[in-house]
Amino acid sequence: MKPRNKKLREQDLAKRLRRIFIISFVSVLLFIVAITLIGLYLFMSSDVITYERIIDDGFWIIAIFIIVGVLLGTVITAGISKLVLKPSWELLSGVRTLSRGDYSVRLDLGGAYEMKELASNFNTLAQELEKTEILRSDFINNFSHEFKTPIVSVKGLVELLKKSSLPEEKRVAYLKIIEEELDRVSDMATNILNLSKIENQTILTEITEFNLSEQIRTCILLLEKKWAKKNIEFKLDFKEYFCRGNEDLLKQVWINLLDNAIKFSYDGSTVSVDIQDDSDCVTVKISDEGETIPQEEFKNIFNKFYQKDKTALSEGNGIGLSIVSHIVKLHQGAVGVESKDNLTTFTVTLKKEF
Secondary structure, eight states: OOHHHHHHHHHHHHHHHHHHHHHHHHHHHHHHHHHHHHHHHHHHHTTSSOHHHHHHHHHHHHHHHHHHHHHHHHHHHHHHHHHHHHHHHHHHHHHHHHHTTOTTOOOOOOSSHHHHHHHHHHHHHHHHHHHHHHHHHHHHHHHHHHHHHHHHHHHHHHHHHTOTTOOHHHHHHHHHHHHHHHHHHHHHHHHHHHHHHHHTOOSOOSEEEEEHHHHHHHHHHHTHHHHHHTTOEEEEEOOOOEEEEEHHHHHHHHHHHHHHHHHHBOTTOEEEEEEEEOSSEEEEEEEEEBOOOOGGGTTTTTSTTOOSOTTOGGGOOSOHHHHHHHHHHHTTOEEEEEEETTEEEEEEEEESOO
């Protein structure tokens, strides 16, 4: 929303609130005047105030009744407006604070159940925005570090390679390091582009039927360099299963989950992949033997920019699992995680028909 349009909407809301106050004031004032006239009539009927006295001091009697009525009406109107309009003004102020980027604001509207429910929903929204902002800031810091480190490393190695006296063995080793660092930069850029593309995609296209088992085996082979380096073995417990979906997008799911399993597995451990099939769904389970994930982190693990271990900057940038979650949702499926006793399992369930 453009700032000018946003300001106009806020001004319009303020005008409507003032209009409500004026209408409330006039209504209560008319009510009080009516009560005043009725009271005057009753006083006259009971001879507390006689007709002759009204003839003699009529102006002052009527003036006193009108002044009392106006004062009473103002007090009642102010009380009603405080009860009715105060929550609206607090909500408007809270929304304005949020729009300025201050996500620490919290509301306590009190009053009726609806007001408490509104305040609760607003506070939940502000809390989630605050968490997202923290994750975004952490991501920017981590990503900047991740992006800068390989570039600095490559620059230093290139300077060394310029030396003609450098032994061939070191030259080959330095070239290998440069290749690995450039792969890291390429992976980060690819993940960022993939996440941006998938987040803006609402309709699943290019749906085909393909061999899911073969796709997963291919993904494992693509990651051979990583799991061979850690001496990890794979246990594949599945037959040939077929699946309907976007083949390229689902390939990203298995690449990210397998890469994640390899990344956090202990050296020399086993990564297991199991596929189960029933009448409605195909379920893929990928398990690794590594550090247990605390249960309180389950609700955040699929959020973008989230990292389980913020000190392990070289381990990733908190994008892979967010990509997995978005792709699975596009396929109207579900993804979950279980972790206990140093065994973590990610489960992806895909519908056969959607």
